[in-house]
Amino acid sequence: MTTTHAVHELVLNRVFDAPPALVWKAWTEPQHLMQWWAPKPWSTVECDIDLRAGGVMRTVMMSPEKQKFPNVGVFLEVVHQKKLVFTDAYTDAWTPSPKPFMTAIMTLEPQGKKTKYTARALHWTQTDREAHEKMGFHEGWGTAADQLAAVLANM
16 A cells, blocks of 8 residues: 555645844753644743653643643654654554554754755645644644744743
8 A cells, every 4th residue: 555645745835034042942951842833822831852862752732621631652753953753653653552643753954044844744644634634734833833933032
């Protein structure tokens, strides 16, 4: 069985007015990530990052109604200031999660003093991709990217 990425993939691209080193810092240091990770009016109220292959990334997002939603994943690849790959297929170390949904790939490419940012969400099934799109992938991840740009402007 062959598949194409388009069946499983959602992509967001941006160019940030900041160098890759600064974007990397905003992505990998909890105090910065918590400022932009959840699209407002949601917020990120907890964040732990063990930045290495096999390390855990754990965030807790809070809804406007004060409901908390934990998100746990594991880094699969970390290329300093260039690439992060993480998945919710594992919860800690290499413990399988009960319902894997996606693997995220974030890349940074220098463009002069700016950074080309690409965020890709690869889903296990076409149904998962469609569900993520209907949940508001483009709006939510786009809003988070806009919030990231604002954080970068103040760093």
